[in-house]
Amino acid sequence: MKTSLLRIQSIVIKELLQLKRDKMTFGMVIMIPLVQLLLFAFAINTNIRDIPVGVLDHSQTSLSRILQQTVSATGIVKFTHSYTSIEEAQIAIDSNKVRAVFIIPQDVSQRLVRSSSVGLGLPASSKQETSRPVAQWLVDGSDTMIASTIKSLRNMPLTELLDKPANRNTATFETTLLYNPEQRSVVNIVPGLVAVILTMTMIMFTSAAIVREQERGNMEMLITTPLAPLELMIGKIVPYIFIGAIQVAIILGLGYWVFNVPFNGGLTQLAIATFLFICASLVLGLVISTIAKSQLQSMQMTVFVLLPSILLSGFMFPYEGMPLAAQYIAEALPATHFIRLIRGVVLRDVAVVDMSFDMLWLITFTCFGLLVAALRFKKSLD
Amino acid sequence: MSRLNNKLSGTDNVNDYAISATQLTRNFSNLTAVSALDLQVEKQTIYGFLGPNGSGKTTAIRLLTGLLKPSSGEVNILGCNLPKEAQNLRMKIGYMTQKFSLYDDLTVKENLQFVSKIYGLTPNEQKARLSELLSVHQLTQQSNQFADSMSGGQKQRLALAASVIHKPKLLFLDEPTSAVDPQNRREFWEQLFDLCDQGTTILVSTHYMDEAERCHKLAILENGIKRADDTPQNLMDNMAAQIVEIGAKDLRHIKDQLIQLPQVVSAAQLGTHLRVLVNKAEDDPVALLQQQPCLHTSDKLALVRPSLEDVFVSCTNQKITDDSSTTSQGGIG
Numbered sequence A: 001m002k003t004s005l006l007r008i009q010s011i012v013i014k015e016l017l018q019l020k021r022d023k024m025t026f027g028m029v030i031m032i033p034l035v036q037l038l039l040f041a042f043a044i045n046t047n048i049r050d051i052p053v054g055v056l057d058h059s060q061t062s063l064s065r066i067l068q069q070t071v072s073a074t075g076i077v078k079f080t081h082s083y084t085s086i087e088e089a090q091i092a093i094d095s096n097k098v099r100a101v102f103i104i105p106q107d108v109s110q111r112l113v114r115s116s117s118v119g120l121g122l123p124a125s126s127k128q129e130t131s132r133p134v135a136q137w138l139v140d141g142s143d144t145m146i147a148s149t150i151k152s153l154r155n156m157p158l159t160e161l162l163d164k165p166a167n168r169n170t171a172t173f174e175t176t177l178l179y180n181p182e183q184r185s186v187v188n189i190v191p192g193l194v195a196v197i198l199t200m201t202m203i204m205f206t207s208a209a210i211v212r213e214q215e216r217g218n219m220e221m222l223i224t225t226p227l228a229p230l231e232l233m234i235g236k237i238v239p240y241i242f243i244g245a246i247q248v249a250i251i252l253g254l255g256y257w258v259f260n261v262p263f264n265g266g267l268t269q270l271a272i273a274t275f276l277f278i279c280a281s282l283v284l285g286l287v288i289s290t291i292a293k294s295q296l297q298s299m300q301m302t303v304f305v306l307l308p309s310i311l312l313s314g315f316m317f318p319y320e321g322m323p324l325a326a327q328y329i330a331e332a333l334p335a336t337h338f339i340r341l342i343r344g345v346v347l348r349d350v351a352v353v354d355m356s357f358d359m360l361w362l363i364t365f366t367c368f369g370l371l372v373a374a375l376r377f378k379k380s381l382d
Numbered sequence B: 001m002s003r004l005n006n007k008l009s010g011t012d013n014v015n016d017y018a019i020s021a022t023q024l025t026r027n028f029s030n031l032t033a034v035s036a037l038d039l040q041v042e043k044q045t046i047y048g049f050l051g052p053n054g055s056g057k058t059t060a061i062r063l064l065t066g067l068l069k070p071s072s073g074e075v076n077i078l079g080c081n082l083p084k085e086a087q088n089l090r091m092k093i094g095y096m097t098q099k100f101s102l103y104d105d106l107t108v109k110e111n112l113q114f115v116s117k118i119y120g121l122t123p124n125e126q127k128a129r130l131s132e133l134l135s136v137h138q139l140t141q142q143s144n145q146f147a148d149s150m151s152g153g154q155k156q157r158l159a160l161a162a163s164v165i166h167k168p169k170l171l172f173l174d175e176p177t178s179a180v181d182p183q184n185r186r187e188f189w190e191q192l193f194d195l196c197d198q199g200t201t202i203l204v205s206t207h208y209m210d211e212a213e214r215c216h217k218l219a220i221l222e223n224g225i226k227r228a229d230d231t232p233q234n235l236m237d238n239m240a241a242q243i244v245e246i247g248a249k250d251l252r253h254i255k256d257q258l259i260q261l262p263q264v265v266s267a268a269q270l271g272t273h274l275r276v277l278v279n280k281a282e283d284d285p286v287a288l289l290q291q292q293p294c295l296h297t298s299d300k301l302a303l304v305r306p307s308l309e310d311v312f313v314s315c316t317n318q319k320i321t322d323d324s325s326t327t328s329q330g331g332i333g
Helices: A002-021 A023-043 A062-073 A086-094 A108-114 A144-151 A185-215 A218-222 A229-257 A267-291 A295-311 A324-332 A334-348 A352-376 B002-008 B011-016 B057-065 B108-118 B123-136 B152-163 B182-197 B209-214 B232-237 B251-258 B285-290 B308-322 B324-328
Strands: A051-057 A077-083 A100-104 A136-139 B017-028 B031-042 B046-050 B072-077 B080-082 B093-096 B170-174 B201-206 B217-222 B225-230 B241-247 B264-270 B273-279 B300-304
Touching (some): A023 A229, A051 A062, A051 A086, A062 A077, A086 A100, A136 A144, A185 A218, A185 A229, A185 A295, A229 A352, A267 A334, A267 A352, A295 A334, A334 A352, B031 B057, B031 B201, B031 B217, B031 B225, B046 B209, B057 B072, B057 B170, B093 B152, B108 B123, B108 B152, B152 B170, B201 B209, B217 B308, B225 B232, B232 B308, B241 B308, B251 B264, B251 B273, B264 B308, B273 B285, B285 B300
Parallel strands (some): A051 A100, B170 B201
Antiparallel strands (some): A100 A136, B017 B031, B017 B072, B217 B225, B241 B300
């Protein structure tokens, strides 16, 4: 037992020494979370502003120009071009000069007077005339995000146009937004980013760790020594648990200080959730390393796991929107469960035990993976 | 039968030999890397594996260290039966791989510290053993140098130091001097004799004749088959061919002609001379060659003492013509 600990310790020290010498890898440990956080947190934004749009004004009146300014004042769109024919507008959308075109009809003033959006109440008039839209949006609907943002302009009130007090409609439902009332994307992104970056670095490091020994010929020496497979695996994993912890600290720390992401949960809960996920990822890396024959192969397999972890885990797109098959795949990925856990802990202050399904799943995954890795790793050259 | 013998004669038989293998065979899918190898290595001797690349030297060593499992056959190393007791053996054997297998990005000292911890040396033992090894292997100067930046000879000394850190009773060296200059090779062999003197049994594989000649005993391997097995001196004395040295002009042409004779095993040019191996069954090889039309009466022919290279050539060549069935088997290095 004592010699066993000594052997594990010697592997850990050796790994740390090698890591210290490998400036590039050591730099990446710090730079990956730092740069990716700054990049993603600034770049990923679901509140879209200033969409470039064009205008096709058939009316050419002061009213049409005021209408245009009112729309522009919402900040959602920005009028960058002006067109004189519908063909011209179509070409502009096709060539991606603008994402949408605002078409103002000739009879805009008549439409506007009867419109409910100006707040005059329902006009007493013949039925056909009642509710004609004031103007039209021609939208490049291929990007659903842009399309739905412009669709949100459909019912915008135009009360300012006639300088009337707003006719406030009572909403059918009241919605209360908990935990992120300002609807800032960064609040959701930062905890999720912990999962993505840990998946990437943890799996990559361990999957390369054992393959590297094989590639450089060190394994041939190691397997003639009394070193047991499990000792080697534990010795390889331990340094990376610390590295994972450093990365989590960088991401959440920066998120807190720079992006104002609230940290509502307890540190212990965070530590438990992170530890479970780091172990699961490291074990997955170990399994990969027993399959891969070279570092290149292990890298490819890491990407194979990484992409679904980004796209299916709920980091970018909500789990609920995925078809059943994709949900099953997502359930198999450790990242999915960790994203639920860490968002729970960081944003909603839940205890890991209260999300026992995700917690147990990570534990099961770790044990099963360790078993597979130890069985697959043979201490001979056969 | 050999198992029965071992049992009858009790532990004595096992104790006499550091390595004892019977009918050891290893197949890789469709080729046989080691075929029915019988091997007895006495304790405290240096035993050599001599063979060309791909003759199964490395595979044989890997089988004997328990790194590979044999397809069939029995191996007993220092009283442990392989592959069952491979784990018990780890503390008793040392293995220096063909390729440098320590860490390039660690210093000499760090590498040795790492290996000594793996073998369970306590901090005090480690300190004493390390300084001893560093001075014996002349690495004290380089102790803080990265393994990466050392010369071939230094790397090889480091590898040897690491493989004997736990004072193994049996040491396997796989082509230890392939990347080392002659001067370093001499010093390296001095170290080996010192170790042997201190009670270590050493098995070394090589394709250098001069190195093979230094071994106490030698096995010549080809295509995974042991062709001969004796002391270098006996091998030379008992070889199955006689050597005629020819001094003449146009040696290339003469060689082409002579090689076609059924009695000639092989012919090789050494500078101004042609060395011809003639089958031992021939009574007067000089007369036989002299009769050949390609040689003139003025050419000098003389019977000379065989070298180990001649033994090697006659051992490996002879069998190819004798039974072509075995040549279909390839080998793995």
